[in-house]
Amino acid sequence: MIRFENVTKVYDQQARPALDAVNLEIDRGEFAFLVGASGSGKSTFLRLVLKEDRASSGTVYVAGQNVAKISSWRVPRLRRGIGVVFQDFRLLPQKNVFANVAFAMQVIGKSRSVIRDTVPEVLKTVGLEGKENRLPHELSGGEQQRVAIARAVVNRPGILLADEPTGNLDPTTSMGIMGVLDKINQNGTTVVMATHDDDIVNEMRKRVVELKNGVVIRDEAKALYTSMIPIVGQSRRLKDASGREEIPPPSPAAYSDDAGEEQR
Amino acid sequence: MRLAFILSEIGSGLRRNVTMVISVILVTFVSLTFVGAAGMLQLQINQMKGYWYDKVQVAIFLCSDGSTASGCATGPVTPEQQDNLQRLLESPAVAQYINDFQFESKDEAYKHFKDQFSNSPIVDSVTPDQLPASFRINMKDPEKYQIISETFSSQPGVETVIDQRQLLERLFSAMNAASLVAVSVAGVMIVCAILLIATTIRLSAFSRRRETGIMRLVGASKTVIQLPFILEGVIAAVVGAALASGTLWAVAHFFLGEYLSKQYPDTAFISPGQTLILAPALLILGGSLAGISSLLTLRRYLRV
Numbered sequence A: 001m002i003r004f005e006n007v008t009k010v011y012d013q014q015a016r017p018a019l020d021a022v023n024l025e026i027d028r029g030e031f032a033f034l035v036g037a038s039g040s041g042k043s044t045f046l047r048l049v050l051k052e053d054r055a056s057s058g059t060v061y062v063a064g065q066n067v068a069k070i071s072s073w074r075v076p077r078l079r080r081g082i083g084v085v086f087q088d089f090r091l092l093p094q095k096n097v098f099a100n101v102a103f104a105m106q107v108i109g110k111s112r113s114v115i116r117d118t119v120p121e122v123l124k125t126v127g128l129e130g131k132e133n134r135l136p137h138e139l140s141g142g143e144q145q146r147v148a149i150a151r152a153v154v155n156r157p158g159i160l161l162a163d164e165p166t167g168n169l170d171p172t173t174s175m176g177i178m179g180v181l182d183k184i185n186q187n188g189t190t191v192v193m194a195t196h197d198d199d200i201v202n203e204m205r206k207r208v209v210e211l212k213n214g215v216v217i218r219d220e221a222k223a224l225y226t227s228m229i230p231i232v233g234q235s236r237r238l239k240d241a242s243g244r245e246e247i248p249p250p251s252p253a254a255y256s257d258d259a260g261e262e263q264r
Numbered sequence B: 001m002r003l004a005f006i007l008s009e010i011g012s013g014l015r016r017n018v019t020m021v022i023s024v025i026l027v028t029f030v031s032l033t034f035v036g037a038a039g040m041l042q043l044q045i046n047q048m049k050g051y052w053y054d055k056v057q058v059a060i061f062l063c064s065d066g067s068t069a070s071g072c073a074t075g076p077v078t079p080e081q082q083d084n085l086q087r088l089l090e091s092p093a094v095a096q097y098i099n100d101f102q103f104e105s106k107d108e109a110y111k112h113f114k115d116q117f118s119n120s121p122i123v124d125s126v127t128p129d130q131l132p133a134s135f136r137i138n139m140k141d142p143e144k145y146q147i148i149s150e151t152f153s154s155q156p157g158v159e160t161v162i163d164q165r166q167l168l169e170r171l172f173s174a175m176n177a178a179s180l181v182a183v184s185v186a187g188v189m190i191v192c193a194i195l196l197i198a199t200t201i202r203l204s205a206f207s208r209r210r211e212t213g214i215m216r217l218v219g220a221s222k223t224v225i226q227l228p229f230i231l232e233g234v235i236a237a238v239v240g241a242a243l244a245s246g247t248l249w250a251v252a253h254f255f256l257g258e259y260l261s262k263q264y265p266d267t268a269f270i271s272p273g274q275t276l277i278l279a280p281a282l283l284i285l286g287g288s289l290a291g292i293s294s295l296l297t298l299r300r301y302l303r304v
Ligand SMILES: Nc1ncnc2c1ncn2[C@@H]1O[C@H](COP(=O)(O)OP(=O)(O)OP(=O)(O)O)[C@@H](O)[C@H]1O
Pocket: A011, A012, A017, A018, A036, A037, A038, A039, A040, A041, A042, A043, A044, A045
């Protein structure tokens, strides 16, 4: 679904590259965490997938397409296939929950009846039934992030990119959000999430790609936030961490809809 | 759906930026009024040219009682002098330049004068004696006026030779200068309008950067993102252009039609209807100026 071939991104000739010869493939339907210290290139990775920036060298493939070859007037079509969620929610303050989600459909020309049918359905998926008419400032942070997720997935993108979606939330609320993302992933959407939140990564036991100074230093399936045995190498899925006993696998309740402080 | 969405975006943009939108309307209004005024002057010049050029002639005025010109040393023109002049006009040397000529006696001159100034009190104070008799010459080529002038000015019995066309040219060049001034003012004002539109669109794009950022992320097309901003500028400019067109029409109707044409009944003024020819030009000019300046602004200030 997403493939990076030897991708280097240089913002500033003087500085080191933000991404340095990254080779990575994320398959359809996968859930992958992108971890690493601040400035390690996580957001840059996501920006390259969105064609917000172009790679300095190497090739980025999204859904089989070389994004460098997508002409500028077809970039919107690429972006319709990708949902994005940010740490700061980015809701429209004067629009209510329903209108915020509907906005994503209006701007790509969906008909009113389709919007009327789809939005409540998506709001239900993210656990916001009954809050359609609230304004963003009348919602908790966790609820606002759910609105943002609803907006990101309302057009049924094949990929969901999340850049520190739990960065502003407390641990319980964060787990609620993770439940939503997991559910979306289970419906077939490929999810890539950049995060600093070790609890979440450890709880979820998904694929972890660790970046350091723009280089992939770890790529592990069902992994933890920090590797027990650090492996410096580029090939993917080197290590299956499922054999570790000391950390219990996440309880199913952790990613169900019922977790999180915003639940009534 | 998308159209309704774009329209509602335009509506909210205009509402959010009311003061800037009003200033764009006023600036385009004033600048296009000047453009239109220049256009009206040109229309008026053409109208007068069409009306007068067939009629105007070279006139050889003959000496009358009070004449002081050197050719009038012998007093008012004598019948012999007049015959001489007529023969000269008929001679091949002169006849090749003229279509025809007519003699206008003092009485005829008085009659024409009365016609021309029928509603002016000056008519009552003029008598036929005060008006000179003249030969009215219709030139084949009005540019050859100099030949007639040289041939006749020094003839006895001739007071003066006048090219009426030159009198008109002087008027026209004054009107041309006025329209040039109008165009220059319009030019400066148009620069103002363009800069103001650019600033307005920039502010508008800035105040809605959250919306446009989201639109971009969810894959809205460039058109859907940019069109509301561009149309905002275009609508404001078109409103300004419509006001300018209305003003020009009002000037033609009330000032030219009801005031000046009564003052100068012998002058053919342009009709209010003719100014409406200018309206589409002003609307297109205003709209495209706004469209282009907002497009260029958005290219710099709005990522899509
Ligand atoms: N637009 C930009 N112009 C110049 N340099 C940039 C730009 N964006 C990012 N960088 C640089 O690229 C490097 C990687 O940045 P990036 O935002 O990808 O890091 P990150 O892993 O997302 O960090 P964080 O966890 O703090 O969000 C950093 O050194 C940063 O300074």
